[in-house]
Each structure stands twice: as C-alpha cells, then as structure tokens.
Amino acid sequence: MPGKIHKIGTFSDWVGLFNEWRKEVGVDHDQIKDFKFDTLYGAIETEEITFGYYKGRNKWENMRQIPTQNMRDALMNLIVYQGDTEFASVEQQRWLFESAPSDYDRSCLTRVMIEEMRHGWQMCALLIDFFGDTGKVEAKKMLDRRAYENKRLLGSFNEECDNWLDFFAFTDFVDRDGKFQLQMLKYSAFAPLGRSMSYMLKEEAFHMGTGNTGLARIAEAGVVPGWLMQKYLNKWLSSSYDLFGTDNSSSAQWAYTWGLKGRYDEPANPHAANLEDLNDYNRHLYRDECAILIKRISNAQKAGSTPLYCPDIKFNRNIGRWKQQFFHPQTGQQMEEKEYRAELDSWMPNAADKKLLMDIIGAEKKWIAPRLGGRDPLVTIGEVRKNAINAVQ
Numbered sequence: 001m002p003g004k005i006h007k008i009g010t011f012s013d014w015v016g017l018f019n020e021w022r023k024e025v026g027v028d029h030d031q032i033k034d035f036k037f038d039t040l041y042g043a044i045e046t047e048e049i050t051f052g053y054y055k056g057r058n059k060w061e062n063m064r065q066i067p068t069q070n071m072r073d074a075l076m077n078l079i080v081y082q083g084d085t086e087f088a089s090v091e092q093q094r095w096l097f098e099s100a101p102s103d104y105d106r107s108c109l110t111r112v113m114i115e116e117m118r119h120g121w122q123m124c125a126l127l128i129d130f131f132g133d134t135g136k137v138e139a140k141k142m143l144d145r146r147a148y149e150n151k152r153l154l155g156s157f158n159e160e161c162d163n164w165l166d167f168f169a170f171t172d173f174v175d176r177d178g179k180f181q182l183q184m185l186k187y188s189a190f191a192p193l194g195r196s197m198s199y200m201l202k203e204e205a206f207h208m209g210t211g212n213t214g215l216a217r218i219a220e221a222g223v224v225p226g227w228l229m230q231k232y233l234n235k236w237l238s239s240s241y242d243l244f245g246t247d248n249s250s251s252a253q254w255a256y257t258w259g260l261k262g263r264y265d266e267p268a269n270p271h272a273a274n275l276e277d278l279n280d281y282n283r284h285l286y287r288d289e290c291a292i293l294i295k296r297i298s299n300a301q302k303a304g305s306t307p308l309y310c311p312d313i314k315f316n317r318n319i320g321r322w323k324q325q326f327f328h329p330q331t332g333q334q335m336e337e338k339e340y341r342a343e344l345d346s347w348m349p350n351a352a353d354k355k356l357l358m359d360i361i362g363a364e365k366k367w368i369a370p371r372l373g374g375r376d377p378l379v380t381i382g383e384v385r386k387n388a389i390n391a392v393q
C-alpha cells in the first residue's frame, strides 16, 4: 500500500501502523479512537521459576538472562500466537456494531474490542521492547495478517462471527480458551510476560461474562430454538478444543520444560506434569469448566425445553488424536463415516440455519432478554486499571 512503512524502528512507528490498521478494518469509532491505549503490567505471585528445568531460579527479566536461543525463539512464538488472536478477534467482530440488540450490548462490544486491541498492543510492546529486530518484524506482521483473508494463525480466528449469537458464543468459549492460555503464560519464567498476563486476565473476565450472560439471555427469551443454539455451541466449542493444540506436542513439552508456559492449574497441582499430554490435560480442564456453564445456560430455558449440552471432546476435531474421526457430539460414541455424515447437518449450523437465525434476529425484537442492572461497561472500563502496577493513578 503506498505510503505504508515497510519496517518499524520504534514503538511509536508501530503505534502509527496500529492507528492505520484500526481505520482499515473499520473499527475507528469515536469511543475507540478516544481510548488511551497503553502497556500495563500486573503483579505476579512469585519472582521464582516454579516448574520445569530451571525451577527455583529467579525469573528472567530480559533476553540476555534466557539461557539459549531456542528458548528465546519458543518464547517469541508464544507471544506472536497470543497477539495474533487479539487483533484477529477484532477483525472478526467488526460488523456487529450495527446489529447490537441494545445500547448496553453495543457498549459491551466496544469495550471487548478496546481490550482485545490493548492485548494485541501489549504483546507487540513485548516484542519490540525485548526481541530486537526480529520482534519488530513480528509486531509489524501482526497488523498485516487479516482474519477475513484467512491469514490469522489459528483456525477459530479465521471463522466468521457476524451475528450476536456467534458473538456471545465466541466471547464465552473462545475468549475462555484465551483465559486458559493467559493463565498458563502467567506462570512464565519470563517475568514481563507473566506481569502482562496477570493484568490481561482481569480484562478478559469481562469478555467471558458478556458471552455467558448473553447466551443465558437468549436461552431465557426462548425465541431462538434450543436446537439452533446447540448447533452454535457445537461449532464454537469444537473449534475451541482445537485451540489447545495437538496431543503429544513437542513444542508444548519444551515450553513446559523451559518454564515458559505452565499447566492451567500449575500452582495448585501437586503432581508432576505428564509432558506427553500437556495440551490435552488443559483441554479437559477447559471442557469441564464449559460443561458447568452450559448447564447454567440450559437452566435459563423455559421449563420442559430440551437441555443444552457441552459437545464431547472428540467431536468435530481437526487436530489431535481424534482428528477427522467420527464421534457423536452428545454421547461421544464412535460412528460409521456414512452415518456421521448423514447426521452432521443436524449438529452443526448450515446455510439454512444461518438464514433462520438472521431472520429471527431481524424480525423479533424480543429474541434476547434484556440485561437487567448492568452498569455501562464503558464507564467501568477504567476500574480494572487500578490493578496495574505501572499505571499512573
């Protein structure tokens, strides 16, 4: 693109590109433009490495303290993947402003977007501040890829998210995968990453709350049929399972051994990690949490409705040991391919389902129950900042 710089030298060069990117993807609304983005750090529980080969030593504060180049490369990769998801989700959600069910919901969307952009900003600040020229190149590439060109690094972040049922399912379940990833990186031996995560997690809580109450409000209204909701749950949960990565992943093993990324329940888990199975271990903890939430959403439905369920961990998987095999979403039973394919349409949203959903959303004002007692999320957005250890109060 003419006039666009090809290389960045400083963080303020990157900020220039970030401002351009907001305009280009179409999210430069006033409230977003006026927001003061900055790099924020929160407190970490310990300055000592708590797992892996370097356990007991001091956490690292800069690149020179990290023992090997392989470790520095793996660390950078974790940060790049994290940052990529943040900008991607903004690209995926950019069309939702006009169709917001209420002013309150529009403010929620604005806040979610602002915070995701800040998360991407935070990851780029780490890349630029700590990783030299390669970090600068990666920080720039983060704003070059586009979800709507299928260029984002992870599958769920190239999927369409163009209606408010998608949005609520996305923020409840894909952002919840985000929470799991942030929590695992919070224990990192690289202290600036841990401090970034502990702060970002506080912001992330709002996103998941938005998604979860949104889905409960749809269930409560009872206008979108339960079977249709179930299809969207199946879509987003099965793709979220994939986000945890392959089983027996060697990069997960190294990330753990080197102390870069812990298990989700690392400080509370008294058992030695099974290095062969780290991703799947975390994936199961994630599914357990989602299953409880779906029960609650299901309870919001009218009496006598068919209960909603959390799809089986083997259903519709595109990576890992269950990849492209055929399992029933509710029972987890293995099926013949032919039988599975014949039923797949009744489990996953198809074009007709989407049309039906859009018709309902377009015609029925009461497709979602109102949010009672919610405070304006753009007024409370600053509250979480009080937890930052480097913020100007």
Ligand SMILES: [Fe+2]
Residues within 6 Å of the ligand: 086, 115, 116, 119, 178, 204
């Ligand atoms: Fe985020």
Ligand SMILES: [Fe+2]
Residues within 6 Å of the ligand: 116, 175, 178, 204, 207
């Ligand atoms: Fe989020």
